[in-house]
Amino acid sequence: MLTTSTDVTPVPVTIVPDSCQDEVQSFMHGLERRNPGEVEFHQAVQEFVETVMPFVMDHQKYRDAQILERMTEPDRIVIFRVTWQDDSGQIRANRAWRVQFNNSIGPYKGGLRFHPDVTLSVLKFLGFEQTFKNSLTGLPMGGAKGGANFNPKGKSDSEVMRFCQSMMTELQRHIGEDTDVPAGDIGVSGREISYLFGQYKRLANRYAGILTGKGLSFGGSQVRTEATGYGCVYFCENMFRHVGDSLAGKRCIVSGSGNVAIYTVEKLNHLGAKAVTLSDSSGFIYDPDGIDADKLAWVKDLKEVRRGRIAEYTERFPHASFYPDANPWGVEADAAFPSATQNEISLEDAQTLLKNGVRAVAEGANMPTVIEGAHAFMKAGILYAPSKAANAGGVAVSGLEQSQNALRISWGREEVDKRLQDIMSDIHDKCVHYANDGGGPVNYVRGANIAGFVKVADAMLAYGAV
Numbered sequence: 001m002l003t004t005s006t007d008v009t010p011v012p013v014t015i016v017p018d019s020c021q022d023e024v025q026s027f028m029h030g031l032e033r034r035n036p037g038e039v040e041f042h043q044a045v046q047e048f049v050e051t052v053m054p055f056v057m058d059h060q061k062y063r064d065a066q067i068l069e070r071m072t073e074p075d076r077i078v079i080f081r082v083t084w085q086d087d088s089g090q091i092r093a094n095r096a097w098r099v100q101f102n103n104s105i106g107p108y109k110g111g112l113r114f115h116p117d118v119t120l121s122v123l124k125f126l127g128f129e130q131t132f133k134n135s136l137t138g139l140p141m142g143g144a145k146g147g148a149n150f151n152p153k154g155k156s157d158s159e160v161m162r163f164c165q166s167m168m169t170e171l172q173r174h175i176g177e178d179t180d181v182p183a184g185d186i187g188v189s190g191r192e193i194s195y196l197f198g199q200y201k202r203l204a205n206r207y208a209g210i211l212t213g214k215g216l217s218f219g220g221s222q223v224r225t226e227a228t229g230y231g232c233v234y235f236c237e238n239m240f241r242h243v244g245d246s247l248a249g250k251r252c253i254v255s256g257s258g259n260v261a262i263y264t265v266e267k268l269n270h271l272g273a274k275a276v277t278l279s280d281s282s283g284f285i286y287d288p289d290g291i292d293a294d295k296l297a298w299v300k301d302l303k304e305v306r307r308g309r310i311a312e313y314t315e316r317f318p319h320a321s322f323y324p325d326a327n328p329w330g331v332e333a334d335a336a337f338p339s340a341t342q343n344e345i346s347l348e349d350a351q352t353l354l355k356n357g358v359r360a361v362a363e364g365a366n367m368p369t370v371i372e373g374a375h376a377f378m379k380a381g382i383l384y385a386p387s388k389a390a391n392a393g394g395v396a397v398s399g400l401e402q403s404q405n406a407l408r409i410s411w412g413r414e415e416v417d418k419r420l421q422d423i424m425s426d427i428h429d430k431c432v433h434y435a436n437d438g439g440g441p442v443n444y445v446r447g448a449n450i451a452g453f454v455k456v457a458d459a460m461l462a463y464g465a466v
């Protein structure tokens with residue numbers, strides 16, 4: 001069941017054509033010099049520039065406008081201290097950021113992450129990717145990301161509330177329904193959004209859609225909780241359909257056990273696939289019988305209510321196994337859904353997945369695959385959906401939440417789910433449109449990057465030198 005082979009023969013697929021190698025290299029040298037030590041940001045830009053540079057080279061208008069140099073510089077970054085008091089009365093201080101990356105096609109939009117590993121580099125990579133992801137949705141949303149190096153794990157509800165209230169006391173100056181609309185991400189779910197929204201309302205004396213992912217009783221949208229996971233599975237189903245197949249009957253491995261992972265498994269079950277793994281930062285569980293709806297209901301309670309560890313799954317379902325300090329990529333599967341965090345698939349993991357015959361990888365997490373791993377997937381010609389396309393369903397439904405707030409109406413569950421399906425299928429088609437330079441398997445990385453780029457670039461060109 002578990003294998004770790006690395007013996008994979010790549011097929012000859014060009015990632016960067018010879019004619020653009022020098023431009024990519026010199027662009028990356030400049031970016032690394034201007035942003036020293038920001039390795040995650042470098043990685044996100046490199047993955048983008050490798051596929052977009054040939055397109056830019058072919059279009060003089062983008063070259064003349066220095067478009068890539070401008071797009072890789074955030075509009076602004078706000079850095080601030082968040083001081084709060086823990087339950088023992090001790091004063092604690094954290095650092096928080098909001099990276100407002102690009103608002104060419106709409107107000108800034110993107111999540112907030114609370115995790116001890118949050119750095120400026122991580123938030124810049126996320127804000128950069130968000131700009132093109134939001135463009136792909138077809139909705140009027142610019143790109144941003146924010147967060148704090150605060151660890152919500154092990155904190156009481158009161159501590160999390162005090163942290164959120166203190167964070168919003170500063171953040172409220174920088175956001176607004178036509179300016180910047182944050183949402184959740186790792187460590188920020190319904191509980192945190194509620195505390196943040198309550199504090200905004202109190203400070204500003206306004207009831208406005210300045211956050212998405214709100215509770216259904218105070219302006220939230222149906223299906224926002226499920227949207228990223230559902231959207232990722234819809235995108236994967238679109239890729240299978242494009243080659244005359246479907247997810248039905250496929251064996252799937254999923255990492256993470258948070259918001260994205262849980263609703264990925266739920267939608268896989270709806271479509272007749274079988275998810276056999278989940279994980280957290282302590283290790284992964286393997287359930288050969290599949291994580292069906294009843295087991296998933298237990299996982300939701302474990303993670304969303306009791307805030308427990310995934311290892312507890314094997315106490316409740318003893319036929320499953322727990323593998324400590326390991327990830328699920330050695331489990332044989334037809335499709336993989338990385339849904340935890342960045343760089344969770346190493347080159348060796350990618351090679352193991354390929355060796356085991358994986359046919360599709362759909363990235364629920366942001367940038368979960370190291371760049372060499374992404375190259376291996378592209379060269380193997382599998383159905384490989386990069387995060388900015390595959391996980392765009394979350395922000396898409398956030399965009400729909402903004403529309404409902406602006407109109408002061410709320411759509412029913414079926415209506416929102418139908419719109420989500422249409423948006424994911426539209427993103428799929430845009431990727432296919434821009435993907436290929438002459439036959440072969442669809443290169444979804446190239447397709448997503450160029451399709452996301454064109455809309456933002458054309459808006460920037462229209463504004464002139466701003």
Ligand SMILES: NC(=O)C1=CN([C@@H]2O[C@H](COP(=O)(O)OP(=O)(O)OC[C@H]3O[C@@H](n4cnc5c(N)ncnc54)[C@H](OP(=O)(O)O)[C@@H]3O)[C@@H](O)[C@H]2O)C=CC1
Nearest residue numbers: 185186187228256257258259260280281340341365366394
């Ligand atoms: N929520 C959303 O709508 C969207 C989320 N995403 C992306 O999806 C991914 C997951 O987000 P989400 O589900 O919301 O977050 P959650 O906080 O709900 O869950 C995160 C999960 O990933 C695990 N995890 C986090 N960091 C690590 C790590 N360093 N190593 C191993 N496991 C880790 C967590 O385990 P543990 O509890 O042990 O830390 C947890 O199981 C992120 O990359 C996020 O940016 C993308 C688009 C939208």
Ligand SMILES: O=C(O)CCC(=O)C(=O)O
Nearest residue numbers: 110111183185394395398
């Ligand atoms: O819903 C949103 O605004 C943001 C979602 C997000 O953070 C992401 O797409 O990575």
